[in-house]
Amino acid sequence: MNEVIWHKKIDRDFWCEVKYLDNIIDILNTNLDEYSIIVTPISTKSLPETKYKKIVIVTGDEVGRLGLNPYVGENVKYVFRIYNRINRYDNDYIFPISCGYNCTMHSDRTKKMKKMYPGKPLSERKFDIFYSGQIIPPITGYHTSRSLMNESLFKLSKSFKIYNNNYIGFRTGIDIDEYYKTLGETKISLCPEGTSVDTFRYNESLGSGCVVITTKKDDLWYYKDSPAIFLDSWSQLNDDLISGILNNDIDDLYEKNLKHYNDVLSEQAQADYILKKINKIDDL
Numbered sequence: 001m002n003e004v005i006w007h008k009k010i011d012r013d014f015w016c017e018v019k020y021l022d023n024i025i026d027i028l029n030t031n032l033d034e035y036s037i038i039v040t041p042i043s044t045k046s047l048p049e050t051k052y053k054k055i056v057i058v059t060g061d062e063v064g065r066l067g068l069n070p071y072v073g074e075n076v077k078y079v080f081r082i083y084n085r086i087n088r089y090d091n092d093y094i095f096p097i098s099c100g101y102n103c104t105m106h107s108d109r110t111k112k113m114k115k116m117y118p119g120k121p122l123s124e125r126k127f128d129i130f131y132s133g134q135i136i137p138p139i140t141g142y143h144t145s146r147s148l149m150n151e152s153l154f155k156l157s158k159s160f161k162i163y164n165n166n167y168i169g170f171r172t173g174i175d176i177d178e179y180y181k182t183l184g185e186t187k188i189s190l191c192p193e194g195t196s197v198d199t200f201r202y203n204e205s206l207g208s209g210c211v212v213i214t215t216k217k218d219d220l221w222y223y224k225d226s227p228a229i230f231l232d233s234w235s236q237l238n239d240d241l242i243s244g245i246l247n248n249d250i251d252d253l254y255e256k257n258l259k260h261y262n263d264v265l266s267e268q269a270q271a272d273y274i275l276k277k278i279n280k281i282d283d284l
Contacts, residue, residue: 020100027271062196117184122250130186132165152237183208
């Protein structure tokens with residue numbers, strides 16, 4: 001029997017990745033025994049007392065405040081963190097896991113994720129390109145990644161069927177179930193980075209079978225062999241790129257996208273990674 005502790009600072013009714021992490025922990029609980037699994041935000045000063053040696057899952061650290069030697073003297077065996085860059089883990093004590101998908105998204109707490117809708121092959125889907133998200137207006141002399149993406153997307157609007165929903169303010173966009181239904185009607189999903197290079201929409205899009213276009217990521221295990229298209233710059237988002245994708249065998253791409261999600265990004269895949277790391281270290 002394991003002990004599972006969600007830190008009191010995490011509002012389980014509002015925290016984006018609760019459903020994803022809950023499912024991972026359920027799998028861990030069937031494969032581990034006598035661990036205390038703690039889910040905590042970065043703002044935690046100290047960890048609670050536990051029955052067993054601790055596995056810590058750190059969330060909410062998009063800007064990388066957690067150092068490489070946290071929780072000294074806390075009986076912590078392993079730290080698994082979402083939102084990662086190369087300098088945020090060491091593969092001895094701290095390990096990177098994917099951020100998963102968003103199960104709340106909207107400020108209205110009654111609006112919850114029901115499911116993904118990956119059922120349609122790409123060739124039968126309504127929209128060529130989809131983006132729904134917060135756009136930060138460009139400051140004079142400076143453009144955010146999302147603003148640059150939006151400029152390139154606007155140039156494509158005459159050639160392709162595009163769903164582009166921009167809004168100002170966190171969690172002020174479309175209903176979350178409508179968001180997932182629209183992904184299920186999308187061929188190509190644009191996934192710009194936000195506060196972190198890791199984004200929910202990357203997982204959500206691949207899990208919906210969409211072709212993902214995003215920018216280059218660090219050399220993390222859950223990006224390796226990805227079927228996503230990684231751009232150097234959003235200026236590369238142009239007619240030739242989109243036409244090349246749509247004129248390809250996009251239903252074959254659909255199968256590859258779903259396979260990558262299931263094999264690498266899903267809750268089962270993340271739990272398998274965690275178990276592999278724990279068992280490898282415990283066997284030493």
